[in-house]
Amino acid sequence: MTAFDRAAPAPKALLLAATFNGSQRRIIEACAELRREIFESDPAHWPAIFDDFTARRLVAKPARAQLEADDENGLRRQAEHDLQTAATALAALQDERRTELFRSAARLAKYIAHGILTADEARAVLIDASVENGAVAAHGRVWAEQCVDRAFALGRADPLPPLARRFLRGPAE
Numbered sequence: 001m002t003a004f005d006r007a008a009p010a011p012k013a014l015l016l017a018a019t020f021n022g023s024q025r026r027i028i029e030a031c032a033e034l035r036r037e038i039f040e041s042d043p044a045h046w047p048a049i050f051d052d053f054t055a056r057r058l059v060a061k062p063a064r065a066q067l068e069a070d071d072e073n074g075l076r077r078q079a080e081h082d083l084q085t086a087a088t089a090l091a092a093l094q095d096e097r098r099t100e101l102f103r104s105a106a107r108l109a110k111y112i113a114h115g116i117l118t119a120d121e122a123r124a125v126l127i128d129a130s131v132e133n134g135a136v137a138a139h140g141r142v143w144a145e146q147c148v149d150r151a152f153a154l155g156r157a158d159p160l161p162p163l164a165r166r167f168l169r170g171p172a173e
Contacts, residue, residue, distance in 0.1 A: 015043045023154060024050060057157055072116075074167040075160065079111040081167070083125055090129040097135035098147070101126060105148040109155025116160070123148050 016025065016038070027050075028035050034053050038046050086104040093100055105126055111117040123145065130136045130144050 012039055012043070016046075019043065019046050020050065027054075027157075054157055071163060071168055074163050075111075075114075075116050078161075078164055078167040079108070079116045082111070083108055083117065083122055087125045087129040090126065091132040093133045097130065097133050098139065101130050101135060101144065102147050102151045105151030106155040109152045110158035110160055112152055113156040113158070114160050119152055122152075 016028070020028065028038060031053070034050070037049055037053075041049060086108060090097070090100055090104055105122070108117065108122050108126075112119050112122060126148055127136065127141070127144050136144050
């Protein structure tokens with residue numbers, strides 16, 4: 001038996017910080033059921049427990065979004081507007097280009113997760129904006145694609161925003 005084997009186990013709070021990133025820890029803190037399930041189990045199982053929880057949450061959210069959507073066409077118009085607004089702002093940047101590409105993609109991920117936009121269309125628009133601002137030339141297309149994909153994965157559990165009045169369907173004809 002080595003000295004390492006005789007060491008006291010690490011505190012669960014420290015293990016939690018080492019196992020999960022900041023956004024994952026915020027999700028855990030916000031959900032009492034998940035927090036209890038994690039702390040009552042072996043730390044080796046924590047990532048699987050978290051993944052199962054987020055997968056269940058993703059399955060439930062699109063179904064709720066379908067019921068809550070006042071106007072699918074309005075949501076599509078809103079998503080396209082948000083995508084174009086993000087791309088225009090991104091294309092004009094000279095500083096913080098890398099960070100803003102990730103932020104923009106993460107903000108749009110909710111539309112992809114709920115089937116309002118496709119990942120391919122959003123990715124193409126955001127990468128084109130990054131080509132315009134020089135980030136792709138500086139960091140490479142592979143970096144840009146991976147950055148967008150990571151952001152889409154991070155924001156996939158976000159709820160849809162309320163439909164803005166200007167995108168609501170007009171009166172039925």
